[in-house]
Amino acid sequence: MTELTLVQAVNRGLQEAMRQDPDVLILGEDVGVNGGVFRATEGLQKEFGPGRVIDTPLSETGIVGTAIGMALYGLKPVAEIQFLDFIYPAFDQIVSELAKFRYRSGGQFPCHVVVRAPYGGGIKGGLYHSQSTEAYFAHTAGLKVAIPSTPADAKGLLLTAVHDEDPVIFLEPKRIYRAVTGEVPDGDHRVPFGKARLVREGSDVSIFAYGAMVPTATDAAATLALEGISAEIIDLRTLVPLDERAVIASVEKTGRAVIVHEAARFCGFGGELAAILAEKAFYSLKAPIARVTGYDTPFPYSLEHVYLPNTDRVAQAARTTVRAG
Amino acid sequence: MTELTLVQAVNRGLQEAMRQDPDVLILGEDVGVNGGVFRATEGLQKEFGPGRVIDTPLSETGIVGTAIGMALYGLKPVAEIQFLDFIYPAFDQIVSELAKFRYRSGGQFPCHVVVRAPYGGGIKGGLYHSQSTEAYFAHTAGLKVAIPSTPADAKGLLLTAVHDEDPVIFLEPKRIYRAVTGEVPDGDHRVPFGKARLVREGSDVSIFAYGAMVPTATDAAATLALEGISAEIIDLRTLVPLDERAVIASVEKTGRAVIVHEAARFCGFGGELAAILAEKAFYSLKAPIARVTGYDTPFPYSLEHVYLPNTDRVAQAARTTVRAG
């Protein structure tokens, strides 16, 4: 066990994977000499050489396209996109190619690439260094989507991602890259995909969150506890595959659901969760399902604190939900 | 009034808009000399010249990027993407630029482009000539999304789109481009955005659909009627802005909802509709909300009839919903 920040845990996860398997390599902008603009790949080029930690030209199309070619050949590339906001030049490669290679070839050409990207707001990044667009990827059949919220999960989910057989979009909540430290197991620590994490047990309302919204939801639960409201917090960890069973079981217990994410509400991931509950936990629901999310606007700069869900908004939604029925 | 197919109505809509306003122009691949691969722009280059109906090189990045520049300058470009499946090379321009220009400039640079694309399955197009990814665009703040299901709406929504002040993603259900004809008003026919169309009144269950799923849902309603189930069919027409009021009012009346779309289910548009209902029509709901959609797989070729929602699946879901409560 070592006490690490989330971004350090990412770094250790990459290091561990590269030590385990010579086929693992990293490519992206500024990942080598510079160690990544968030230092996620710090020290790795020194340890593994420029052939395994590759500084690429400024082209996300090129980064993901070449990573796909490497994966087809049998390597295990981990592509870094500097900010999730800059993934769109590679969107065609991701949704048309990476997600569909195994399927369209009838299993002849599996294509396992991990695409890592820091995402989310709260760092005064304005429109283009703040966005949360996990829903695009979750909607795309063939992609897995993992989002850690603790240092231990960052390492454990990343190692699982690197050794998975399918493409993984790995989103790192940059707002909490350095916000807290946590104990992280040394060596080959893996956290399975498709298993949500029960952050806090509760009986009155289930709060579902992921990424940087997990600490926000947890803080809200503490506030609510003082008021006698017992909130259960569930960290989804992977959006695809989703731990539907855990989601449904929690609401069957509490009868109430509050869904929290930073992304815009309309057609966001919260819609899917609500739909699953409205179909499969319908008879357990005692109150309307609430969503606490970013608003349906682009991401603002000066007023990002207005845009982003905070403890107050989460707590308020939980209160309303509990009072409703 | 003229009897037209849906694709003819698109053609007349474009012609009408270009006659109305010399700033309206069209650009895209094969739209000029060839009249578009679906003939949507047939005859327009002849009438308006190659300066207003522009055959571009094979680059969606270039098509949308230049359309944005034209719009900033004051023109009203209508960009054609040959198939929605090929829009991803332009995704960065659409989600990072087109959707955000007005916002990020504080209203100084509004940017009105219509991006037209045929979409959807049922034409044996396989993975790349069949997809329905409206959810990507609906989730992107700043974009309007319109989807006609009749010839009259095709022309009427398109004219509204061209004269709107905001960017519009205009998706045309190619499966029904020529399936039926309908009466289309001549001249300046406009259908407002944000107003759903009540296709058929009913009292037992509300079925929400758009595009090529509207006729499927309507056929299902006819079957259901024989069994004594009265289904209300609502054609959403525009996903953004969404006619929430109509959606909620219908479920307040029927107490049951079935949502139909071709797109993959997970994080699809149906999730948003279900979430809205689970929040705002919760107390009216008598039964779980059902979704009849494409499956969470890429779009298959030989078995597309398995993938696509059909009358049976819609009717079955409605029956189950009505029996449930």
Place this chain on the structure above:
Amino acid sequence: MTEAAHAARSHETSRSPSAEFPKGRRLEAYRWMVLARVMDERCLSLQRQGRIGFYAPLSGQEAAQVGAAFAMQPEDWIFPAYREVAVALVRGVPLRSVFDQLVGNASDRSKGRQMPNHFAFSEIRFVSASSPIGTQITQAVGASMAIQRRKDRIATIAFFGDGATSSNDFHAGLNFAGVFRTPTIFFCQNNQWAISLPRERQTRSATLAEKAAAYGFPGVVVDGNDVAAVYRTVREARERALAGDGPTLIEAQVYRFGPHSTSDDPRRYREDSQVQAARQRDPIALLKATLVQDRVLDEAADSKIWEEARAEVAEALAGAEKEPLPDVASVFEDVFAALTPRLEEQRDEALGMHGGHRP
């Protein structure tokens, strides 16, 4: 060759004698070219009869494809677009497998998941084709980087058209290839058309080959109707690649004789006289003339080649058409390596609706 083509040729690396087309294999090349042509004609009519859903013919591009395929080695990786049927055949894919794909039956290696022409044959390292234009180009470069890392003694070749030179992936792919000096052959079949857009309006450079200079490596124009010239050019590029001298862009100048695909009506955008003029340099006729001149072929033998090709096509088609559709459950396979609970649930729903057996 055009003047521009001559100019671009000056980029070319010195002639390698070992790169000459082996004379003894010319008849073999001719057979493949004829087979491809026969397939094309048959498939166009099959589509009209509704027996296959779509087809993109390669007529006019046989020499380019067969020449390139001959020049590559079995271990090399092929990144095709959607017209490279002849390449797949030369590398050993049974015609029957091609027809299994075209009809999308249960025996199709891709499980009937793709539109016709979007082949994938892992046994010949022929990577799964997709429709979005150009995407295979960066992928080929990535595979080439993997070759470098593994120190394998092979190369990759990416096939694409004149239209694809405008794509994002052309730019990114060639740029990465230049920077990392990868063993990649960029093989552009400039058939003069991207559906209805003529080559001159695709881009304003005099040749497509000269675009390589923007990425710091050579570009070569070759007469794509001359199978030996194509062979030599690809072979030389492959030698450069294996010698560590990096990538080459090859522009094979050909002409698309047929429609873009069965959905296309070329009379809307081009004069038939232009097609007729191009047909004067039919690659099959050109090769035949040489073979006849060298007394390797006479009319009788030629007729037999065509007949055999027709018989082969008829047999493969008949076999493929007898196969059933893939099983309903197959829709849910290969999304991921293993089915998720959600996909299992959806599979069961579909089986309930459409029948079929749970695997």
Place this chain on the structure above:
Amino acid sequence: MTEAAHAARSHETSRSPSAEFPKGRRLEAYRWMVLARVMDERCLSLQRQGRIGFYAPLSGQEAAQVGAAFAMQPEDWIFPAYREVAVALVRGVPLRSVFDQLVGNASDRSKGRQMPNHFAFSEIRFVSASSPIGTQITQAVGASMAIQRRKDRIATIAFFGDGATSSNDFHAGLNFAGVFRTPTIFFCQNNQWAISLPRERQTRSATLAEKAAAYGFPGVVVDGNDVAAVYRTVREARERALAGDGPTLIEAQVYRFGPHSTSDDPRRYREDSQVQAARQRDPIALLKATLVQDRVLDEAADSKIWEEARAEVAEALAGAEKEPLPDVASVFEDVFAALTPRLEEQRDEALGMHGGHRP
């Protein structure tokens, strides 16, 4: 100039005498360059003090920006990247407006919505900047196509860096510009770095300018430290554009003296000695030397220029910092031309939480 630069220069169009930099405006240019430098230094320290959130300095690129800005006309459209502060100033944006943007206050023309440096000033046709690299390039070409359609007698200029030459939009934009022969000036400030990636590893072509050949139009290398040379080169390109001769790619060779941005630590990837060497050709010092030699400037006058610049910056900053934040309700404006019912509902929710008044 490098050898490669000389080679690329041969592409250049013939010298136009009317394109010479007006001697009488050199001091004016100098003032702007000094103001930009002073701003840079102030903003770097403001960011360290937490008074602005971010800054991307332009030190080393003053001559390139001021020269280009002088060469363009007020009606021309500017498509900037995120370093073009000097361009905005030269075209008449009050320094105060720049600082309103940097602090993101209620007076900011963009309503405090963007990170610092992402300016938009419609009154000077300075189009809203975004972070994604290269996107402005195709947009500039589109505006140029609109200019053609309207038959206006103006041009557009797109600013971008060496890194942006690898972007999708560079390729698409230059290709469209070549095909449609648009009145566009592609102005690449090659400052030798894309964050930590040096120019030589961005692409393998000898110069960036020569990439224009792939699109069928001229590319020119210019010494970006020489304001007069930049002016002349842009001016000539503008004349070509207005004459209907199409686009030009200009590579202004400069060096980024400072960090990429306030988030960057350049010591991680480059030697300070390289920076010191580049600073020997500081564009401000070069211009000053000429002005002193020509007796247009002496040390006393120079000191005054620097002092005035500092005072101007201090005043603008003080004013900007006094302004309040934008109103909470502003978050919901400008998503669309008018608020949708959904946005109204969300606005009311936010006002309930955070206060602020409904407009």
